[in-house]
Amino acid sequence: xxxxxxxLRRTQGAALEALGFGPIECGYRVxxxxxxxxxxDYAGPDAEPSLLIIPAPIKRPYIWDLAPSVSAVSYCLHHxxxxxxxxxxxxxxGDGNAGLDEYADQAISEATARISxxxxxxxxxxxxxxxxxxxxxxxxxxxxxxxxxxxxLGAPLCFQPGTSRFRDAIVSIAPSxxxxxxxxPGSLLTQLSALASPGTFIWxxxxxxxxxxxxxxxxxxxxxxxxxxxxxxxxxxxxVNQVLQWLYRDDRLCRGTLSIRNRVVGPGSLRLPTLxxxxxxxxxxxxxxxxxFVNAMPVQNVSLIEYPGEIGVGLQxxxxxxxxxxxxxxxxxxxxxxxxxx
Numbered sequence: 001x002x003x004x005x006x007x008l009r010r011t012q013g014a015a016l017e018a019l020g021f022g023p024i025e026c027g028y029r030v031x032x033x034x035x036x037x038x039x040x041d042y043a044g045p046d047a048e049p050s051l052l053i054i055p056a057p058i059k060r061p062y063i064w065d066l067a068p069s070v071s072a073v074s075y076c077l078h079h080x081x082x083x084x085x086x087x088x089x090x091x092x093x094g095d096g097n098a099g100l101d102e103y104a105d106q107a108i109s110e111a112t113a114r115i116s117x118x119x120x121x122x123x124x125x126x127x128x129x130x131x132x133x134x135x136x137x138x139x140x141x142x143x144x145x146x147x148x149x150x151x152x153l154g155a156p157l158c159f160q161p162g163t164s165r166f167r168d169a170i171v172s173i174a175p176s177x178x179x180x181x182x183x184x185p186g187s188l189l190t191q192l193s194a195l196a197s198p199g200t201f202i203w204x205x206x207x208x209x210x211x212x213x214x215x216x217x218x219x220x221x222x223x224x225x226x227x228x229x230x231x232x233x234x235x236x237x238x239x240v241n242q243v244l245q246w247l248y249r250d251d252r253l254c255r256g257t258l259s260i261r262n263r264v265v266g267p268g269s270l271r272l273p274t275l276x277x278x279x280x281x282x283x284x285x286x287x288x289x290x291x292x293f294v295n296a297m298p299v300q301n302v303s304l305i306e307y308p309g310e311i312g313v314g315l316q317x318x319x320x321x322x323x324x325x326x327x328x329x330x331x332x333x334x335x336x337x338x339x340x341x342x
Contacts (some may be wrong), residue, residue, distance in 0.1 A: 002185035006232040013230030021223040032114040037107045040085040047082035054128035054136045055089040060231045070322050079335045086111050096182035096237035100275035100314040104135040127151040136143040140272045141265035149273035153320045156285040157293035173242025184240045188230030200283045211311040218312025254293050267296035274302045275337045281309030286315040293329045
């Protein structure tokens, strides 16, 4: 049923794209690839420093490059960063056994190594949003020698009970049978998320559309986000199970008990310069899901930016990537922080 729903939602998304609300992406070349990923290269060899974007594996990565007016990729290129993006490929049937080892360690490791070769030994910064930021933090704790620093955008790092209503709800309703599923349809995760937080995934989106009607530019972005939200992509069953069990239920990352390839990581092992951006209106990654982890890190070079969210972004969880005020006010601070680290 959910596989059929994936197809139906992608068809609806294609209809929105036919109406002119599809992504308008920057040009890129594929620099390298693996079984579950491709490494996109957006910039020429004269740009510095290098930045590796880690999207969440849920849906497609063009939320980072939605349209020229709301594009993290374009913004970073404009500020002379050499931009790379780790594009996750959908698993095929029989390929559902990849977990955090493959996503948060192996794939990022291979991508950073390829970037280092391409830039003659220069290490990249990692920038991740949502679960992609969680992956970036895990990798930074595993192999800090291969990257220069981290920029975490709305990335949940703590999953204690009471951290967020979304966390508590998803833990209570997620079926344990997901652990036996080879490949999890994207629509199943969409439905679980909507059940866990209808205010975030249903009502706030309707309100955002209503508030955007008087602003054509805001309505355009909202429609493009809706098109992206319909572009379902399946996930590895093992990855979904480990994220739900090890992170959301057990809070192993913040507790410092997360084991990746026989290495145990937590906030105490993350010693990289780190910038965390928190949307105070975001129910998926509220400040309570980030601040305790940041406070437990042993390094002094850790900064936190609070951003209040805005209308015309579809979902507040995406606002740092899709909000015009975010690019006018918060992204200059992100670029300034990156420049200061160089």
